[in-house]
Amino acid sequence: MPDSAVLAPAPSIADVASLDQEGRGVARVGGKAVFVEGALPGERAIISTLKRKPTYEIARADAILRASPARVTPRCPHFGVCGGCTLQHFDAGA
Numbered sequence: 001m002p003d004s005a006v007l008a009p010a011p012s013i014a015d016v017a018s019l020d021q022e023g024r025g026v027a028r029v030g031g032k033a034v035f036v037e038g039a040l041p042g043e044r045a046i047i048s049t050l051k052r053k054p055t056y057e058i059a060r061a062d063a064i065l066r067a068s069p070a071r072v073t074p075r076c077p078h079f080g081v082c083g084g085c086t087l088q089h090f091d092a093g094a
Contacts, residue, residue, distance in 0.1 A: 016043045021084030040068040070094035
């Protein structure tokens with residue numbers, strides 16, 4: 001492996017407490033706010049960091065360890081790919 005190779009940080013586990021205005025789950029990991037794409041309030045997820053800033057991180061949910069009761073199957077077959085509908089996995093009644 002070349003000396004300049006950068007290794008991705010190991011995935012971590014996050015407990016999601018709420019949603020942000022863009023439909024991402026909000027968690028705290030090590031005291032830092034983490035906005036988690038694909039996670040819902042009440043869920044525990046294995047996450048990978050996509051962007052790291054001094055006061056927050058953007059991450060994605062790689063696996064849901066404990067699903068929210070409000071999680072539903074998205075109606076759109078392109079959910080999670082095109083980015084046009086961020087909350088189809090969240091029950092509208094919730």
